[in-house]
Amino acid sequence: MYKPDNVKTSPDFPIPETMRAWVLGDPDQLSLTTKPVPVPKRAEVLVRIDAVAICATDLEIIHHGPPAMIQGGLPYNKNFTPGHEYMGTVAALGPGVDEYKIGDRVTVEIHAGCGQCKRCREGMYTACHNYGLNYGDVDKGHRANGFTTDGGFAEYAVNSINTLVPISDEMSDEEATLVVTAGTAMYGLTELGGLVAGESVVVTGPGPIGLLGVAVAKALGAHPVILTGTRDNRLKIGLELGADYVINAKNEDPVAAVRKLNGGKGVDYVVECSGAPEAVNEAARMVNRGGRICLAAFPGKPAEVDIAYIVRNNIYIYGIRGEGKSATHRAEAFMAQKRFDATKVHTHTFALEDLPTALKYARERIEDAIKVVVKTHGHAAIKSVAAE
Ligand SMILES: [Zn+2]
Numbered sequence: 401m402y403k404p405d406n407v408k409t410s411p412d413f414p415i416p417e418t419m420r421a422w423v424l425g426d427p428d429q430l431s432l433t434t435k436p437v438p439v440p441k442r443a444e445v446l447v448r449i450d451a452v453a454i455c456a457t458d459l460e461i462i463h464h465g466p467p468a469m470i471q472g473g474l475p476y477n478k479n480f481t482p483g484h485e486y487m488g489t490v491a492a493l494g495p496g497v498d499e500y501k502i503g504d505r506v507t508v509e510i511h512a513g514c515g516q517c518k519r520c521r522e523g524m525y526t527a528c529h530n531y532g533l534n535y536g537d538v539d540k541g542h543r544a545n546g547f548t549t550d551g552g553f554a555e556y557a558v559n560s561i562n563t564l565v566p567i568s569d570e571m572s573d574e575e576a577t578l579v580v581t582a583g584t585a586m587y588g589l590t591e592l593g594g595l596v597a598g599e600s601v602v603v604t605g606p607g608p609i610g611l612l613g614v615a616v617a618k619a620l621g622a623h624p625v626i627l628t629g630t631r632d633n634r635l636k637i638g639l640e641l642g643a644d645y646v647i648n649a650k651n652e653d654p655v656a657a658v659r660k661l662n663g664g665k666g667v668d669y670v671v672e673c674s675g676a677p678e679a680v681n682e683a684a685r686m687v688n689r690g691g692r693i694c695l696a697a698f699p700g701k702p703a704e705v706d707i708a709y710i711v712r713n714n715i716y717i718y719g720i721r722g723e724g725k726s727a728t729h730r731a732e733a734f735m736a737q738k739r740f741d742a743t744k745v746h747t748h749t750f751a752l753e754d755l756p757t758a759l760k761y762a763r764e765r766i767e768d769a770i771k772v773v774v775k776t777h778g779h780a781a782i783k784s785v786a787a788e
């Protein structure tokens with residue numbers, strides 16, 4: 401049995417010595433292997449993973465490598481387990497941990513900064529200056545599970561207590577995996593200014609972050625909230641999550657349509673979630689003078705930007721990485737209060753052993769897949785469509 405020194409376990413949660421875990425070989429090659437169950441250190445716990453959602457960034461990492469960084473380089477053939485949007489149950493406590501109990505249900509945010517650098521001290525731990533420096537001689541205490549350390553496509557993972565978000569028993573496993581996505585939307589909006597009540601917001605791109613960006617902006621009191629995109633079924637979900645208006649950019653010019661909806665002046669904020677090459681220029685023309693743009697997505701190649709227009713109009717542009725400043729806790733509070741129904745973006749569930757199929761559904765958007773969730777135990781060969 402699993403019984404490392406100085407680690408607290410419970411007979412109620414027997415832990416095996418080994419676990420099933422997917423590991424990345426060459427690009428696009430994942431194999432299901434057996435690994436030792438990891439051991440939590442100071443200020444860490446062992447989480448039994450119950451569910452993990454697939455993110456577009458997982459697809460990037462598996463195919464291209466970055467932003468994952470293992471032992472200072474690409475994540476291939478290093479026995480690395482990807483996956484970062486997971487939730488589960490606290491199964492063992494590292495030395496001195498009294499903030500959590502064994503059996504607590506938690507969801508996780510990704511970045512445990514080093515806690516020592518300038519940005520971590522400011523709460524910007526997703527921009528930690530010691531990103532990736534977490535092995536061997538350069539152990540800075542930094543973790544970004546699924547990016548720089550082992551992640552959630554496995555049965556267990558070690559997490560810093562700073563990355564845990566307690567969840568109520570009423571929240572389903574699937575919904576809990578979406579807290580981090582809503583947390584990213586929350587971080588973007590709070591970095592833009594936070595007090596968006598009564599201010600106008602456009603969200604461009606109805607992917608998971610964009611759709612939950614609509615929901616969070618609405619819950620924060622923004623008005624109107626406008627969503628732009630090119631797929632009517634996604635825009636319809638945006639309306640269900642609280643968008644006041646949706647604009648299909650295939651049918652009309654989104655800049656003209658936004659300005660028309662707001663008396664010709666443009667909106668106060670744009671949260672850019674599409675990653676389209678023209679997105680920054682369009683966003684600049686959607687905001688009013690002095691407006692703010694949050695970039696939560698990016699095109700695959702460098703894009704041409706009309707800087708003169710941005711300067712002349714005193715437009716602020718923010719790049720955001722992940723979910724800093726405990727934004728996931730604020731997002732979870734909205735979800736616990738049922739201010740919006742994040743499960744509208746969850747479409748499919750698979751068992752852990754079917755991860756390659758789950759990734760295929762996410763990558764190819766089979767059956768209009770948005771968020772695909774993998775369950776790690778007791779759910780053999782399940783596949784369901786949660787949203788129509
Ligand atoms: Zn993600």
Ligand SMILES: [Zn+2]
Nearest residue numbers: 514517520528
């Ligand atoms: Zn740091």
